[in-house]
Amino acid sequence: MSDEQRQRMHQTMQLAFDAPAALTIAETDSSVAFAWDGNAPLVLYSDGRRVTQKVEGGGDVEIKGHWQGNDFVVERKVSGGGKVTEDYLRSQDGKQLYVIVGFEGGRGRSIEFRRVYDWSCLSPLGGSMRGPLPRL
Amino acid sequence: MHLTTAVALCGVVALSSAAATTSVVHPDLSGQWTLNAAQSDNPRDMLQARDSSGDEARGAGRAVVMVDAEASAAGGAAVSGVGEG
Numbered sequence: 001m002s003d004e005q006r007q008r009m010h011q012t013m014q015l016a017f018d019a020p021a022a023l024t025i026a027e028t029d030s031s032v033a034f035a036w037d038g039n040a041p042l043v044l045y046s047d048g049r050r051v052t053q054k055v056e057g058g059g060d061v062e063i064k065g066h067w068q069g070n071d072f073v074v075e076r077k078v079s080g081g082g083k084v085t086e087d088y089l090r091s092q093d094g095k096q097l098y099v100i101v102g103f104e105g106g107r108g109r110s111i112e113f114r115r116v117y118d119w120s121c122l123s124p125l126g127g128s129m130r131g132p133l134p135r136l
Numbered sequence: 137m138h139l140t141t142a143v144a145l146c147g148v149v150a151l152s153s154a155a156a157t158t159s160v161v162h163p164d165l166s167g168q169w170t171l172n173a174a175q176s177d178n179p180r181d182m183l184q185a186r187d188s189s190g191d192e193a194r195g196a197g198r199a200v201v202m203v204d205a206e207a208s209a210a211g212g213a214a215v216s217g218v219g220e221g
Contacts (some may be wrong), residue, residue: 008157017179032165034213046162070163090163097169113177117169 008059008081016084016103
């Protein structure tokens with residue numbers, strides 16, 4: 001494995017392993033927008049349209065999203081690196097969001113793990129207004 | 137009402153209901169969400185645990201992993217192994 005490939009793989013792992021402490025989601029009929037820890041929102045279209053993020057000093061990240069049943073699946077592919085999938089599913093009571101993260105590093109290397117988020121309030125990004133009442 | 141008009145109206149109603157039943161309603165993910173670390177997996181711990189157990193062939197129906205020493209030296213834990221153990 002070359003130094004560049006190793007660096008791209010490390011970049012992919014960071015995408016998979018670094019859990020944002022706060023996540024804001026705004027959904028429309030045709031798109032789902034994500035904002036992590038105050039970063040600029042990432043808008044993904046549910047028709048699977050690809051978005052490319054330029055990464056300075058790293059591999060470009062190709063991102064696409066689509067609905068798979070009740071789950072919104074986000075796929076991130078690092079150019080020359082591996083692939084990360086995130087499967088977003090809301091709990092039945094609406095109070096939690098489950099994110100199943102999958103990392104594929106090539107050559108059969110993979111790991112899958114779960115993140116759990118608690119609902120805290122309505123999205124300031126707009127989008128739909130469904131959800132449980134905020135806890136006082 | 138003419139028979140042809142009635143048939144046409146029935147057709148419109150049938151098409152409308154077919155369109156309504158084929159439209160897909162997705163669950164709403166909108167909101168602000170805060171990480172619940174206690175209920176979340178820590179992938180780095182998972183890697184360490186599986187590495188220290190020394191048995192990467194024993195999975196719990198999930199991915200089977202072990203640390204790749206070569207990539208670890210390059211600046212972080214690396215994953216190695218086979219999914220769906």
